Amino acid sequence: QKLAVGLQAALEKDELALHYQPIFRLDTGRIESLEALLRWQSPEFGHVSPLELIAVAEHHGLARALNEWVLYRACRQLRQWQLAGFDGLKVNVNISPTMFMRGQLAAAVAHTLRETGISAAALVLEITEDTSLWDTAGSLDTLHELRRIGVEIALDDFGTGYSSFSHLRQLPVNKLKIDKSFVADLSTDQRAFDLVKTIVTLAQSLEMAVTAEGIELPEQQQRLQQLGCQLGQGYLLAKPMPAEAVAGWLARDG
Numbered sequence: 001q002k003l004a005v006g007l008q009a010a011l012e013k014d015e016l017a018l019h020y021q022p023i024f025r026l027d028t029g030r031i032e033s034l035e036a037l038l039r040w041q042s043p044e045f046g047h048v049s050p051l052e053l054i055a056v057a058e059h060h061g062l063a064r065a066l067n068e069w070v071l072y073r074a075c076r077q078l079r080q081w082q083l084a085g086f087d088g089l090k091v092n093v094n095i096s097p098t099m100f101m102r103g104q105l106a107a108a109v110a111h112t113l114r115e116t117g118i119s120a121a122a123l124v125l126e127i128t129e130d131t132s133l134w135d136t137a138g139s140l141d142t143l144h145e146l147r148r149i150g151v152e153i154a155l156d157d158f159g160t161g162y163s164s165f166s167h168l169r170q171l172p173v174n175k176l177k178i179d180k181s182f183v184a185d186l187s188t189d190q191r192a193f194d195l196v197k198t199i200v201t202l203a204q205s206l207e208m209a210v211t212a213e214g215i216e217l218p219e220q221q222q223r224l225q226q227l228g229c230q231l232g233q234g235y236l237l238a239k240p241m242p243a244e245a246v247a248g249w250l251a252r253d254g
């Protein structure tokens with residue numbers, strides 16, 4: 001309860017921050033996108049993890065305000081990088097699954113894109129695998145509407161949830177992010193290797209691009225490239241960093 005009051009105040013005082021972690025094309029090494037990750041260093045509560053923040057927001061009716069704040073901030077930041085001359089970048093924004101069931105998400109996204117001057121093709125919404133997504137007609141409508149606008153949808157933490165092949169085939173999703181637990185075991189465990197191989201093949205047959213997250217070792221990156229995984233993210237390549245650090249980093253990266 002105290003945390004919820006604190007979060008409400010933090011939203012109003014603009015005390016929340018987004019950090020950004022680059023996502024790379026594994027073949028060229030070029031940066032493809034920046035994933036926005038929520039950070040709250042509270043004077044009162046210390047560092048609060050984003051998962052806890054989201055949970056508190058969900059319980060206290062603040063989820064919509066929080067998700068819309070993240071969406072707006074990330075798009076506005078991408079516009080600032082574009083104006084500074086960094087072209088061709090996308091931004092990945094995590095959205096809570098419950099937001100897809102409420103019906104206003106597509107309108108809020110369209111509004112934010114107009115307001116910040118970002119094209120739909122530069123926005124990737126990340127959503128975790130959650131069965132409720134495909135149990136609700138409203139969520140499917142929202143996903144279809146977002147794809148119609150031109151926004152990309154990525155299924156995050158793929159492989160840890162419950163999506164069956166038939167669900168996946170019906171979902172208007174065009175990217176899969178392989179969960180970092182599979183990537184972690186990639187170089188040591190044959191079964192993890194086979195599993196990642198299967199996910200990449202599945203994604204190819206569904207015409208979805210694959211991102212591997214949690215790449216920490218060069219061997220993991222090599223194996224992912226061998227398997228035909230197009231995109232990668234992880235501490236080996238770049239860690240999440242404050243927005244102010246990104247421009248300097250982009251200038252060096254070229």
Ligand code: G
Nearest residue numbers: 036037038049050051054070094095096240
């Ligand atoms: O960056 P970190 O490892 O602390 O993130 C922990 C989890 O919180 C991740 O699963 C991430 O997807 C989630 N998360 C981070 N930022 C956001 C956000 O802005 N919105 C939502 N809904 N989830 C987020």
Ligand code: G
Nearest residue numbers: 037156157213214215216233234235236240
């Ligand atoms: O659920 P989601 O994929 O959004 O979570 C991303 C989280 O993973 C972020 O909190 C980020 O800080 C973390 N992360 C990013 N790269 C790595 C990595 O290489 N290893 C580990 N263990 N975590 C990572």
Ligand code: NA
Nearest residue numbers: 035094126156
């Ligand atoms: Na994510």
Ligand code: MN
Nearest residue numbers: 156157177213
């Ligand atoms: Mn993930």
